[in-house]
Structures are given as C-alpha cells and as structure tokens.
Amino acid sequence: xxxxxxxxxxxxxxxxxxxxxxxxxxxxxxxxxxxxxxxxxxxxxxxxxxxxxxxxxxxxxxxxxxxxxxxxxxxxxxxxxxxxxxxxxxxxxxxxxxxxxxxxxxxxxxxxxxxxxxxxxxxxxxxxxxxxxxxxxxxxxxxxxxxxxxxxxxxxxxxxxxxxxxxxxxxxxxxxxxxxxxxxxxxxxxxxxxxxxxxxxxxxxxxxxxxxxxxxxxxxxxxxxxxxxxxxxxxxxxxxxxxxxxxxxxxxxxxxxxxxxxxxxxxxxxxxxxxxxxxxxxxxxxxxxxxxxxxxxxxxxxxxxxxxxxxxxxxxxxxxxxxxxxxxxxxxxxxxxxxxxxxxxxxxxxxxxxxxxxxxxxxxxxxxxxxxxxxxxxxxxxxxxxxxxxxxxxxxxxxxxxxxxxxxxxxxxxxxxxxxxxxxxxxxxxxxxxxxxxxxxxxxxxxxxxxxxxxxxxxxxxxxxxxxxxxxxxxxxxxxxxxxxxxxxxxxxxxxxxxxxxxxxxxxxxxxxxxxxxxxxxxxxxxxxxxxxxxxxxxxxxxxxxxxxxxxxxxxxxxxxxxxxxxxxxxxxxxxxxxxxxxxxxxxxxxxxxxxxxxxxxxxxxxxxxxxxxxxxxxxxxxxxxxxxxxxxxxxxxxxxxxxxxxxxxxxxxxxxxxxxxxxxxxxxxxxxxxxxxxxxxxxxxxxxxxxxxxxxxxxxxxxxxxxxxxxxxxxxxxxxxxxxxxxxxxxxxxxxxxxxxxxxxxxxxxxxxxxxxxxxxxxxxxxxxxxxxxxxxxxxxxxxxxx
Amino acid sequence: xxxxxxxxxxxxxxxxxxxxxxxxxxxxxxxxxxxxxxxxxxxxxxxxxxxxxxxxxxxxxxxxxxxxxxxxxxxxxxxxxxxxxxxxxxxxxxxxxxxxxxxxxxxxxxxxxxxxxxxxxxxxxxxxxxxxxxxxxxxxxxxxxxxxxxxxxxxxxxxxxxxxxxxxxxxxxxxxxxxxx
Numbered sequence: 001x002x003x004x005x006x007x008x009x010x011x012x013x014x015x016x017x018x019x020x021x022x023x024x025x026x027x028x029x030x031x032x033x034x035x036x037x038x039x040x041x042x043x044x045x046x047x048x049x050x051x052x053x054x055x056x057x058x059x060x061x062x063x064x065x066x067x068x069x070x071x072x073x074x075x076x077x078x079x080x081x082x083x084x085x086x087x088x089x090x091x092x093x094x095x096x097x098x099x100x101x102x103x104x105x106x107x108x109x110x111x112x113x114x115x116x117x118x119x120x121x122x123x124x125x126x127x128x129x130x131x132x133x134x135x136x137x138x139x140x141x142x143x144x145x146x147x148x149x150x151x152x153x154x155x156x157x158x159x160x161x162x163x164x165x166x167x168x169x170x171x172x173x174x175x176x177x178x179x180x181x182x183x184x185x186x187x188x189x190x191x192x193x194x195x196x197x198x199x200x201x202x203x204x205x206x207x208x209x210x211x212x213x214x215x216x217x218x219x220x221x222x223x224x225x226x227x228x229x230x231x232x233x234x235x236x237x238x239x240x241x242x243x244x245x246x247x248x249x250x251x252x253x254x255x256x257x258x259x260x261x262x263x264x265x266x267x268x269x270x271x272x273x274x275x276x277x278x279x280x281x282x283x284x285x286x287x288x289x290x291x292x293x294x295x296x297x298x299x300x301x302x303x304x305x306x307x308x309x310x311x312x313x314x315x316x317x318x319x320x321x322x323x324x325x326x327x328x329x330x331x332x333x334x335x336x337x338x339x340x341x342x343x344x345x346x347x348x349x350x351x352x353x354x355x356x357x358x359x360x361x362x363x364x365x366x367x368x369x370x371x372x373x374x375x376x377x378x379x380x381x382x383x384x385x386x387x388x389x390x391x392x393x394x395x396x397x398x399x400x401x402x403x404x405x406x407x408x409x410x411x412x413x414x415x416x417x418x419x420x421x422x423x424x425x426x427x428x429x430x431x432x433x434x435x436x437x438x439x440x441x442x443x444x445x446x447x448x449x450x451x452x453x454x455x456x457x458x459x460x461x462x463x464x465x466x467x468x469x470x471x472x473x474x475x476x477x478x479x480x481x482x483x484x485x486x487x488x489x490x491x492x493x494x495x496x497x498x499x500x501x502x503x504x505x506x507x508x509x510x511x512x513x514x515x516x517x518x519x520x521x522x523x524x525x526x527x528x529x530x531x532x533x534x535x536x537x538x539x540x541x542x543x544x545x546x547x548x549x550x551x552x553x554x555x556x557x558x559x560x561x562x563x564x565x566x567x568x569x570x571x572x573x574x575x576x577x578x579x580x581x582x583x584x585x586x587x588x589x590x591x592x593x594x595x596x597x598x599x600x601x602x603x604x605x606x607x608x609x610x611x612x613x614x615x616x617x618x619x620x621x622x623x624x625x626x627x628x629x630x631x632x633x634x635x636x637x638x639x640x641x642x643x644x645x646x647x648x649x650x651x652x653x654x655x656x657x658x659x660x661x662x663x664x665x666x667x668x669x670x671x672x673x674x675x676x677x678x679x680x681x682x683x684x685x686x687x688x689x690x691x692x693x694x695x696x697x698x699x700x701x702x703x704x705x706x707x708x709x710x711x712x713x714x715x716x717x718x719x720x721x722x723x724x725x726x727x728x729x730x731x732x733x734x735x736x737x738x739x740x741x742x743x744x745x746x747x748x749x750x751x752x753x754x755x756x757x758x759x760x761x762x763x764x765x766x767x768x769x770x771x772x773x774x775x776x777x778x779x780x781x782x783x784x785x786x787x788x
Numbered sequence: 789x790x791x792x793x794x795x796x797x798x799x800x801x802x803x804x805x806x807x808x809x810x811x812x813x814x815x816x817x818x819x820x821x822x823x824x825x826x827x828x829x830x831x832x833x834x835x836x837x838x839x840x841x842x843x844x845x846x847x848x849x850x851x852x853x854x855x856x857x858x859x860x861x862x863x864x865x866x867x868x869x870x871x872x873x874x875x876x877x878x879x880x881x882x883x884x885x886x887x888x889x890x891x892x893x894x895x896x897x898x899x900x901x902x903x904x905x906x907x908x909x910x911x912x913x914x915x916x917x918x919x920x921x922x923x924x925x926x927x928x929x930x931x932x933x934x935x936x937x938x939x940x941x942x943x944x945x946x947x948x949x950x951x952x953x954x955x956x957x958x959x960x961x962x963x964x965x966x967x968x969x
Contacts, residue, residue: 334959
C-alpha cells in the first residue's frame with residue numbers, strides 16, 4: 001500500500017472517523033468535489049479571491065472571479081471544518097458535511113458582523129442508477145403526509161391507496177414486496193405483502209428521501225426488483241451544544257393536526273451525540289367534495305432516539321424507534337358480498353356512509369406498531385479499509401379490527417393479527433479508492449418469525465436467510481466515465497405452518513438466487529450526464545402467494561395461493577439523460593423491466609360459494625411480464641425567479657398469456673398499473689436571482705396541475721371495473737424561510753399548501769376504494785417548523 | 789459520559805428492548821368469526837312436521853364445497869321457522885344465534901324467494917325497538933312446486949329507511965333449494 005504522509009493520514013482519519021457511519025453497500029466516496037460559491041452577504045456580489053481552507057489539512061483553494069471554488073478528492077458523507085476568509089470580510093469557520101455533490105454557498109459579511117451561512121443546494125446525485133430525490137422544499141411541505149402520498153409528485157412514482165388512510169409507494173408499476181423501503185440503511189420488515197398494509201415510516205425522521213428506480217437488489221436485498229425508497233436521517237451534531245426543531249401543522253380537511261419535534265445534544269469534551277425525536281398526528285373524517293368520508297380518521301404517535309459515540313477505534317451508533325398508528329377504514333367500503341359490492345359500485349354516493357365529521361375511529365380499523373432497535377459499530381482497519389457490523393431487531397404488530405357483533409366474544413378482539421420479529425446481522429468490509437475502485441464486500445444473516453395465529457389469512461412462518469454481496473465503483477475524477485458493478489447471492493428458507501382447522505399447511509420451501517448490477521455513467525461537458533444501468537434481481541414468492549386462501553373483501557374476490565410458485569426474476573434496464581444548469585433542468589429516463597415468472601392473480605372462470613354468497617375466484621399464477629415506459633422532468637426558467645415545470649410518467653405493462661385455442665402467446669395487460677400522468681406548473685422563488693441579492697430569508701411558491709389519464713390498458717378478463725375517467729387536480733404550495741436571530745442555525749420555515757384547489761370530484765384507478773367513494777376534496781394546510 | 793460505558797449501555801438497552809418487545813405485552817387472542825353453518829328449523833303448526841335443514845361449509849371460504857340440504861316440505865301447511873347461525877370452524881363450535889338475538893336492533897334477516905315455489909314468508913318477531921328483525925318467521929306452503937329461498941343476514945342495517953333490506957353489510961347469505969310436495 002502506498003505510503004501516506006501524516007497530513008494525508010489525518011485527512012483519512014477525518015474521512016473514516018469524522019461523522020460517517022456504517023454504510024452498507026454504499027461505500028464512502030473519497031473522490032468527490034466540494035463545490036461552492038462565496039458571496040458578499042451585504043452587497044450580494046460574488047467574492048473573488050476568497051481563501052477556502054479545510055482546517056487540519058493542507059487542502060485549500062481560492063475563489064475565481066465569479067466567486068466559485070472547487071476542492072477535489074474529498075470524502076462523501078464526511079464532516080469537514082471549512083474556513084472561508086477574505087481580506088475585506090470576517091474570517092469565518094463552518095463545519096459542513098458532504099453528502100453527494102452539493103454546491104455550498106458561503107455568505108461572508110463585512111467586518112462588522114460575524115456571520116456565515118451555509119446554504120446547501122443539491123445538484124443531481126451522481127448515482128449510477130436512475131433516482132429521484134424529494135427536494136428539501138417538497139419534503140418540508142409533505143412531512144405531515146404518509147410516505148406514499150409524499151412521493152406522489154416524483155416522476156415514475158405512483159401511489160396504491162386503500163381509501164384515504166392507507167398509501168403505498170409504487171415504483172414503475174411495482175410495489176409491496178417488489179420494492180424495498182430503507183430507513184437509515186435498514187430495510188423495513190413488516191407485512192409489506194398486503195396491498196392494504198402501508199409502510200411504517202415517520203417522514204419526520206428523515207432529512208432526505210429519495211427513490212431509486214430499477215433493480216436495486218444488490219444494494220437493498222431480495223425484493224428490490226423495481227427500486228427502493230431510501231430515507232436518511234439528518235446527521236447528528238458534530239459540535240458541542242444543543243439544537244433541534246419543532247413542527248406544528250394543521251389541515252383543514254379532516255381538521256387534522258401534527259406536532260413533531262427533535263432535540264439534538266452533544267456534550268462538550270465527549271464523542272457522544274444524541275437525538276430524541278417524536279411525532280404526534282391526529283385527524284378526523286375527511287371530506288370529499290360532496291360528502292364526508294365516514295370513519296377515515298387517523299392517529300399516530302412515534303418516537304425515535306439516535307446516539308453515536310467513539311470508543312477507542314470503534315465508532316458506535318445506536319437507534320431505537322417506535323411507530324404506532326391507528327387508522328380508520330372507510331365504513332362504506334365494508335361490504336359482505338358481491339351483490340352489495342355491485343350495489344356500491346352502481347351508487348354515485350357511498351352507501352352506509354356515516355356522512356358527518358367525527359374524530360372517532362370505529363370498526364373497521366387497523367392498529368399497527370413497529371419497533372426498531374439497532375446497534376452499529378465500525379472501525380478503520382487501516383487508512384483504506386473499514387470494518388462495520390450491525391445488528392438490528394424489528395418487531396411489527398398489525399391488528400385488523402373488522403365489524404363484529406357488539407356483544408359477542410369478538411367485540412374487543414382483533415380479527416386478524418400479524419406479529420413479525422426480524423433479526424438482521426450484517427458485516428461489511430469496505431475500502432477507500434484502490435486504483436480508483438472503491439467498494440466493499442459483506443454478508444448478512446436474517447431470521448424472521450411471523451406469528452399470525454389460527455384463522456389467519458396466511459400461515460405462521462419462520463424464515464432463515466443469508467446473503468453475501470460485493471459492490472465496486474470506479475471513479476477517476478475528472479474522467480467523464482464512472483462504472484459500478486455488483487453481485488449478490490441470497491438464500492431463503494421458509495417453514496410455514498397453520499394450526500387452524502380452516503387451512504392446513506405444513507411445508508418448508510427453499511429459494512436462492514443471484515442479483516447483479518452494472519452501471520455506467522458518462523458526463524458530457526459540464527451539464528449533461530448519461531447513466532445506463534442494467535440489473536438482475538429476484539424475489540421468492542411470499543407466503544401469502546403460496547398459501548393464502550380467503551375472500552379479499554375490498555376487491556370482492558376469492559383468492560387462493562399456489563404452493564408450487566417459483567421465484568420472480570427481473571432483468572431491469574434504465575437509460576437516463578440528465579441535463580442540468582443552475583436554473584434549467586431536464587431529465588429523461590427510459591426503462592424496461594422484464595420479469596420472469598411474474599406472480600399475479602389470475603381470474604378463474606368459476607365462482608367460489610361461501611357463507612356470504614358467491615365470489616369470483618382468483619388464483620395466484622405466474623407468467624413472464626414486461627413493464628416499460630419513460631419518466632420525464634423539465635424545469636425551464638422564464639423571468640426573474642419564475643420557472644415552468646413539467647413532469648410525465650408513462651408506463652405500459654403486460655404479461656404473456658397462453659391463448660387456449662392455438663397455444664400461441666398473447667399479451668394481456670397487467671391490472672392495477674398506474675395510468676399515464678402529466679404534471680405541469682409554475683414555480684417562483686425569491687432565490688431565482690441569486691446573484692442580485694442572496695438573502696437568509698427565502699420565499700417560494702408553486703402552482704401545479706396534475707392530469708392523470710384514464711387507464712385503458714386493463715385485463716379483459718376478471719371483474720375489475722372499467723378504470724375511472726381522467727382527472728386534473730390543481731395544487732398550490734408556498735413557503736417562506738427567515739432567520740430568527742443572527743445565528744444561522746436559528747430560523748423559521750413556514751408554509752402553506754392547498755391540495756385539490758378546485759375541489760374536483762375524482763377517483764383514482766390505483767385506489768381499491770374507488771368503487772365506494774370519491775377522493776378527498778380541497779385541503780388547506782398550514783405549517784411551521786422552528787429550528788433552534 | 790464515558791464512551792465505553794455508552795457503548796455498553798446502548799447494547800444493554802437494545803437487548804432489554806428486544807426482550808421487552810418480544811415478551812412484555814401479552815397479546816389477547818384474535819377472534820375471527822366465520823359463519824360456517826346456517827340451520828333452518830321448521831316446525832309445522834299441527835306438529836306433524838319438525839325438521840332442520842342445514843347449509844354448511846365447516847372449512848370456511850374455499851377448500852371443500854359447502855353442502856346444502858334441500859328443504860322438502862309438505863304442501864298446504866303452516867310452519868314456525870327459526871334460523872340458527874353457527875361457527876363450526878372452531879371447536880367447540882359456537883352458536884352465534886344468541887348474540888344476534890341480543891343485538892336484534894343491529895341485525896335484519898332478508899328472504900328472497902326464487903323460482904315459483906308456492907311459499908309465503910311472514911315475520912313473527914320484531915327487534916327490541918319494534919322494527920323488522922325476521923329471525924323467526926312463519927312459512928305457509930301451497931301446492932306442489934319448486935324453487936329456492938335466499939336467506940341473508942345483514943349487520944348494521946339502517947332500519948329507519950322504508951326499505952332497510954339492502955342496507956348494512958352481509959354477514960351471511962345462503963341459498964336453500966325448496967321443494968313443496
């Protein structure tokens with residue numbers, strides 16, 4: 001290994017130890033650039049010939065005539081102390097944390113004031129895979145929403161709803177077990193298989209939310225066939241002292257309120273850093289344009305604690321979290337049989353609807369808790385190698401309360417309960433660039449115990465799993481090419497058993513498979529970037545697909561699993577062109593996902609007779625499927641501060657069907673695929689004329705129209721009704737940020753949003769309750785977040 | 789805080805939480821009610837006929853097909869009819885009829901005669917508020933004929949409406965073939 005100078009070693013120790021955590025499969029990049037601008041905060045002019053230095057190193061540079069500077073070969077996700085000085089201004093120091101390529105704006109004040117402000121403005125992540133990140137503005141506006149709803153605006157992302165209270169993200173047409181939800185580098189393990197099981201995520205724990213599109217199995221494990229939703233918390237404090245934020249928000253529709261807060265503390269003279277965070281939400285029945293939606297109230301109470309500390313050469317991070325939710329299910333959607341379902345579909349207004357406002361949550365409802373406990377430890381083995389370990393326990397309890405007899409023995413009991421314990425142990429060995437290759441190898445062990453109990457929809461099961469992975473990325477700044485390759489092998493063994501009298505299962509199944517990824521990034525000039533990614537991912541059939549048996553009430557269908565299903569294997573290819581200038585952006589992604597043995601519900605030509613009447617039968621089946629389409633997003637500046645925005649999400653999805661007559665292959669559309677969607681609007685920001693007068697306070701406003709076409713590509717067979725007609729929904733979002741004190745860390749963010757501005761009546765094809773009621777009408781939200 | 793003790797404490801907390809999560813709350817059992825069996829008890833007013841006819845699907849939805857007994861009745865008679873509902877997926881089996889009777893205000897039975905059996909059904913009971921309930925009925929047969937009766941048990945109907953028969957949700961809906969001799 002190359003000999004390092006003391007100063008370089010010092011830099012390395014900052015890289016490894018200074019605030020970076022355990023990064024499974026996202027090896028730390030130590031060849032990224034810190035780009036920034038230095039401004040005269042008083043005149044608004046760029047400051048030329050300002051000195052920029054990284055404290056404790058010999059690294060430094062000067063700003064050019066335009067006030068810009070660049071420092072190369074720094075480590076991503078690391079903390080640096082940067083000093084910016086200018087002969088006319090106060091010499092100031094700021095701790096920054098490099099997360100991806102960001103442009104940092106330093107505002108220097110003349111000698112009178114002692115201020116420096118760092119404003120981070122993300123330029124596109126240099127991921128080799130197509131991905132979208134919620135802007136900090138968009139995240140601030142949506143922190144009070146469910147995860148699925150918050151991601152709705154991203155191209156290529158749709159939402160699968162069960163009424164208004166349950167929302168799941170859909171990436172390029174796939175959801176549930178076919179995508180991963182990764183919060184603080186830990187894949188969420190709950191009951192994701194169910195379309196009416198929303199992810200147990202509190203958005204207030206995240207500072208950054210992004211969606212990775214395409215096969216992400218190597219990075220995020222089995223199941224990430226269509227992508228992943230990745231949430232990252234804000235880094236803990238690196239300087240002694242305390243800080244935090246307090247959020248309050250109000251919604252007019254449902255008269256809902258949200259209170260959330262976090263407090264960060266780092267004692268002086270210790271490596272310890274702590275955060276406590278909590279969120280409470282409460283809302284009542286929502287209102288559609290013409291009526292109240294009975295029993296759509298919801299309540300949520302979440303806590304989390306994060307801590308990190310250094311002991312000798314080990315860096316420890318510990319986290320505990322609890323997510324608890326209590327959500328009502330639209331009463332009008334509770335139908336017992338097909339005749340009632342038909343009647344509900346034919347009625348323009350919901351039947352059996354409790355058409356009034358109430359905060360009460362009555363049966364049917366869901367009660368969900370998710371607990372996470374985790375410990376990570378990492379240490380540098382040498383200046384180039386890092387070892388990290390992690391153990392995490394997740395416990396998820398989901399209880400579903402159906403309408404039952406008030407005086408019966410079931411009156412105080414849930415009708416379904418799922419409890420799942422997931423133990424995950426990880427070890428990873430990662431290296432900093434060796435001949436410009438950086439990456440690592442690792443292994444994971446998993447044990448899952450799922451207890452459903454007798455009479456459950458799915459059997460009890462235990463799963464044992466193991467995986468090994470290897471991921472490397474080649475980057476040689478400033479060469480325009482970057483490369484990423486990865487491989488992963490996963491094994492899963494599942495023993496399923498039911499003890500009830502209804503559905504007897506006692507089987508063990510084994511699945512194993514390889515995942516792979518290959519990504520190429522090519523920069524063309526300063527503004528254009530191409531990425532090509534092709535990946536192979538797989539997922540074993542879930543227990544419900546193998547062994548489920550019962551009536552799916554919301555859909556009015558009888559569903560039956562098939563024990564001999566084989567794993568789905570997806571080959572997913574993306575090509576993305578990304579053009580970016582300070583105020584102009586354009587992105588085009590073309591994708592094709594070919595899934596072998598795609599598991600779907602196949603309508604049968606029979607009815608299954610039950611004690612509530614006859615239901616059409618759907619059996620789980622497999623066929624090869626293809627999903628392809630395009631995502632587009634464009635931002636074009638108009639006048640000062642004003643820009644036009646446009647986004648489009650297009651998807652086609654079919655499976656091969658054997659034509660019974662001549663055995664020839666025919667194509668059949670896949671059900672419940674997002675219809676084509678177009679979003680367009682205007683954006684105005686006071687920051688638009690940055691060179692004129694950059695300010696600490698900042699105002700923006702956005703008007704967006706979203707047109708969703710009618711989904712015409714639906715399977716010919718089956719009971720699924722014609723999709724609802726096309727609709728356009730308008731919304732407004734506006735926000736203002738202003739400083740409270742001279743200290744840049746103390747400021748107030750405030751915002752207002754109006755969703756469904758014109759109070760339009762519409763129904764979404766991807767909402768299971770489209771048969772029963774309209775989507776909610778106008779909602780005015782007001783919120784503010786005080787950073788102290 | 790000493791960082792080493794912090795690391796130890798965090799491990800202790802995690803272990804304690806694992807145990808707490810795994811074992812502290814004793815979950816109450818779930819109870820998933822399945823109406824597997826509907827029994828129609830017919831007793832003629834002249835005491836010459838007393839029989840039960842059963843619709844049964846003891847393994848719940850799917851699986852083995854339900855079994856239905858044809859209701860075969862002598863013509864030109866009157867019968868007092870009582871319905872009974874059971875959950876036979878459990879052992880011991882559970883008779884749900886008492887619960888339904890106690891909650892008469894929240895239940896309603898609906899009869900739909902199909903085909904052309906010479907049969908009329910008239911209620912002989914009301915709920916606690918004097919509104920339709922129809923768990924007990926009187927069936928009057930005419931001459932020899934065939935058809936069927938669809939019996940629907942509705943939960944939480946809106947009995948304040950003039951026609952509550954299509955309101956609420958369906959707890960059970962079974963069809964018995966009927967033959968009048």
